[in-house]
Amino acid sequence: MLNDKIAWVTGASRGIGAGIAFMLAAEGAEVIGTATTADGAEQITRILSTAHHPGQGRVLDISNPATVEQFVKSLAEKMPDILVNNAGITRDNLTMRMKDSDWQIVLDTNLGGIFHLTRLCLRHMLKARWGRIVNIGSVVAAMGNPGQVNYCAAKAGLEGFSRALAREVAARGITVNTVAPGFIETDMTRDLPAAQREALASRIPAARLGKPEDVAAAVAYLASDAAAYVTGQTLHVNGGLYSAS
Ligand SMILES: NC(=O)c1ccc[n+]([C@@H]2O[C@H](COP(=O)([O-])OP(=O)(O)OC[C@H]3O[C@@H](n4cnc5c(N)ncnc54)[C@H](OP(=O)(O)O)[C@@H]3O)[C@@H](O)[C@H]2O)c1
Secondary structure, X not given: OOXXXXXXXXXXXXXXXXXXXXXXXXXXXXXXXEEOOHHHHHHHHHHHOOOOOOOEXXXXXXXXXXXXXHHXXXXXXXXXXXXXXOOOOOOOOOHHHOOHHHHHHHHHHHHHHHHHHHHHHHHHHHHHXXXXXXXXXXXXXXXXXXXXXXXXXXXXXXXXXXXXXHHHHHHHOEEEEEEEEOOXXXXXXXXXXXXXXXXXXXXXXXXXXXXXXXXXXXXXXXXXXXXXXXXXXXXXXXXOOOOOO
8 A cells, every 4th residue: 555655647637647646546645646737737636536545636847847846846845755757748750751849849758857857856765765766668669669769769768767767776765667558548549540549459469458557557566565676677568569578
């Protein structure tokens, strides 16, 4: 159980982040979830109010270092024991056609944001000599995916970030791991044409896309006391689509 723990989950307004926020709250954590808009933040507060241990929604744009700093300052009394870096975006295109702005915003959101937010949370965890950092990667970091050089580069970078930080802080009771989802039913995959979704599902041994709860269960394990000796790892949650070993 995660009683007495504060958990921050970025991108908790929908999809995987909402699933993670709800599951950590049900495990007893006080959850602070973020969205990019005030409406999204209110929605998070509403979702969490039905969980065992209510939390709150807050507004955060992770791609902007200044807003990340303001966000952390505003929550100085509620610093996280558990940080789940989940917020992420796609801006897909073939490399030859990809705009600089689409490269940059994906790197700033999916990788830069994690660095800026995590750096500001470390002091609290180091002092507490306990912490759990879970970064949400993607199966495509390992597999590659055409049309996603920006996204795959950011997600592969996130895994390297996690492994290096894990070594920096392991002796202080802090673990840092990556959960790498396969294809999960969320807004991110709902936009795919039906034919592409069917082709995708046919390649998955489990014969279905994943659910946000499938990913949330992996995060809840890595956030628990039981996972104290697991660090610097990537846990793939993909229905057998890809095996790292
Ligand atoms: N779905 C999949 O198949 C899949 C597979 C592998 C990995 N992932 C990863 O899992 C994570 C969640 O994906 P998802 O499918 O649940 O995505 P989603 O349904 O598109 O939700 C994205 C979340 O990120 C937030 N967000 C977007 N831009 C942000 C920014 N600049 N600052 C802070 N928050 C921001 C969104 O907030 P708003 O609601 O305010 O826009 C939303 O809460 C992402 O890191 C994604 O790369 C997803």
